[in-house]
Amino acid sequence: MGWEPFALRMAALARDLLKQESVNATLERITTSATELVGGCDAAGILILHGTAVETLAATDPLVLESDRLQERSGEGPCFDAARTADGERVFRIPDLTAERQRWRGYAPGARALGVGSMMGFLLYTDDEEPGALNLYARAPGAFDDDGELAGWLLASHSAVALSGARTHAQLEHAVATRHTIGEAMGILVGSRVLTEEQAFDVLRRHSQENNVKLRDVARRLCEHGELG
Numbered sequence: 235m236g237w238e239p240f241a242l243r244m245a246a247l248a249r250d251l252l253k254q255e256s257v258n259a260t261l262e263r264i265t266t267s268a269t270e271l272v273g274g275c276d277a278a279g280i281l282i283l284h285g286t287a288v289e290t291l292a293a294t295d296p297l298v299l300e301s302d303r304l305q306e307r308s309g310e311g312p313c314f315d316a317a318r319t320a321d322g323e324r325v326f327r328i329p330d331l332t333a334e335r336q337r338w339r340g341y342a343p344g345a346r347a348l349g350v351g352s353m354m355g356f357l358l359y360t361d362d363e364e365p366g367a368l369n370l371y372a373r374a375p376g377a378f379d380d381d382g383e384l385a386g387w388l389l390a391s392h393s394a395v396a397l398s399g400a401r402t403h404a405q406l407e408h409a410v411a412t413r414h415t416i417g418e419a420m421g422i423l424v425g426s427r428v429l430t431e432e433q434a435f436d437v438l439r440r441h442s443q444e445n446n447v448k449l450r451d452v453a454r455r456l457c458e459h460g461e462l463g
Contacts, residue, residue: 240385243271248392261292264393268370269294272354272385274377275370280358281305281313282366297371300348308340316355316367324357327383330375351375354383356390368393412450419453422460437462 247267254260261280268278279298280291288306293299305311316326331342331350338345345353354370368390372378378386416438423434441462442449456462 240271244388244392247271247389251393258292264368264389265292265294267393268368268386268389271389272370273379273382274352274372274374275382275386276373276377277371278369279371280366280368281317283314283317295371297348297350297373298369301345301350301369301371304344304348305341308338308344310338311341311345312338312353312355313367313369316357316369317365325383325387326353326355327378328353329378332375349373352377354378354386356386358390358394412453415450415457416453419456422456 247263251260251263254263265278265280269275277293277295277297279293279295279302281302282289282291286306286309288302290299290302293302301311302313305314312326312328316324329352331352332346350371351374352372356368356370358366358368368386370378370386416435419438420431420434423429423437424431427434427437429437438449438452438456441447442452445452452462
């Protein structure tokens with residue numbers, strides 16, 4: 235694909251990402267786009283690190299899941315490196331994984347056995363909680379060239395912005411829903427126990443603290459079952 239058609243498709247993708255209705259839908263659009271836009275890419279996925287535990291999101295092929303599980307078991311790998319990079323280099327390209335002998339000794343042999351020939355990893359986003367990376371796989375060695383690396387980096391950069399927006403939107407929706415549920419629960423207590431709103435909120439708060447249950451869960455139970463539990 236030439237750069238002009240690529241630019242047009244990237245512009246269309248940027249608009250499309252903003253239309254997705256959920257974080258998961260946004261992630262799936264990102265990884266599917268990677269296989270469509272990056273030359274040589276056979277599969278893609280997003281790896282999130284929770285400490286040393288791995289979560290795989292929006293994998294386009296079982297190969298991605300198997301590779302991520304292998305990296306989790308061995309505690310190493312190119313996707314780990316990409317996700318852990320908060321500063322400095324944010325792109326990793328392994329032209330020929332079949333030739334990797336000194337690096338990732340616990341991962342490389344297993345990856346070769348899975349049929350991975352070459353890989354690229356791009357830092358997708360960093361925040362105070364969990365790092366993540368967009369990872370692209372090819373079954374053939376040498377599948378990714380300089381143009382493919384640039385295309386992947388442009389895709390990851392656009393995706394990071396879209397993903398951040400989708401996550402923020404989801405958090406706001408959750409906050410609004412939680413506030414509504416708590417307000418509904420307070421209304422039930424005000425009506426059934428002849429309490430003020432302040433007293434009703436205090437009842438919910440105390441029950442949450444005494445039973446080590448989140449306030450929103452206390453409120454949800456009251457709304458659904460008519461009792462605090």
